[in-house]
């Protein structure tokens with residue numbers, strides 16, 4: 020049998036298998052392997068990328084040379100370009116604009132042989148600091164409305180064939196539809212209850228505990244009730260905050276700690292699945308009268324980690340329902356702490 024579970028954050032439905040017997044070994048996927056060909060993201064190859072827009076460097080090192088822990092560079096083959104005007108216009112019934120935005124690569128480590136979960140806590144903290152610094156910088160560009168940060172780990176999740184550990188950033192002139200759906204659901208909930216939907220859900224999950232995977236002073240990781248993917252994870256700040264970039268220094272360290280911990284558990288317990296990680300943040304607050312009046316109170320930023328070990332099929336594309344063969348309660352049990 021199965022259950023239809025409603026995703027309280029999106030209003031969507033997920034078909035979740037009802038079973039007690041799934042094991043990570045039931046799924047077949049390729050563990051991430053790195054190529055050893057020339058890599059533009061390795062330390063000492065800095066000249067092979069466009070000039071850096073941000074870096075965390077050791078004292079005495081120079082821009083675009085070695086001596087960094089995190090380095091952000093424009094994508095050499097960007098999907099959107101930073102130069103030019105948006106040029107919003109109509110073509111009959113259709114709306115269009117120029118492909119203006121930023122597309123950057125956040126090189127998470129100078130070393131080619133390390134993944135995010137294999138870095139030291141301080142190094143993961145530097146990656147988070149780089150995310151924050153780029154968001155704050157891009158917030159000043161009034162053409163941009165949203166910064167999307169995501170990571171593809173493993174070929175099954177669309178990782179670059181060069182396979183150096185990187186995240187990507189796209190600054191967009193529109194808010195992505197998937198985020199907008201969450202924003203609207205959260206706004207409606209707040210309008211009727213005057214409380215944050217996410218704070219309410221976290222309170223209940225922390226009481227119930229069946230889907231809690233990890234927790235520290237500032238963050239909690241859950242297997243969401245309506246997980247769309249096997250071993251899906253959500254990382255939420257415990258105290259309410261709508262904007263990731265307002266994170267405090269102690270919170271950065273706690274986020275780095277819990278993120279590395281749960282990624283290590285995915286690696287150990289599930290066997291290093293390909294995954295997509297993304298930041299689900301609020302858009303920049305631009306003047307659009309009456310549009311997102313309560314957003315700072317009603318939306319609650321979070322990270323989403325979606326392992327890619329089952330294929331998205333015609334059912335998902337046709338219905339926008341997902342079928343998840345691993346109940347999140349089982350996923351939470353499988354992802355027990357790494358000894």
Ligand SMILES: [Zn+2]
Pocket residue numbers: 058059060061130131183
């Ligand atoms: Zn490399």
Ligand SMILES: [Zn+2]
Pocket residue numbers: 215216217218219258259260318319
């Ligand atoms: Zn909240």
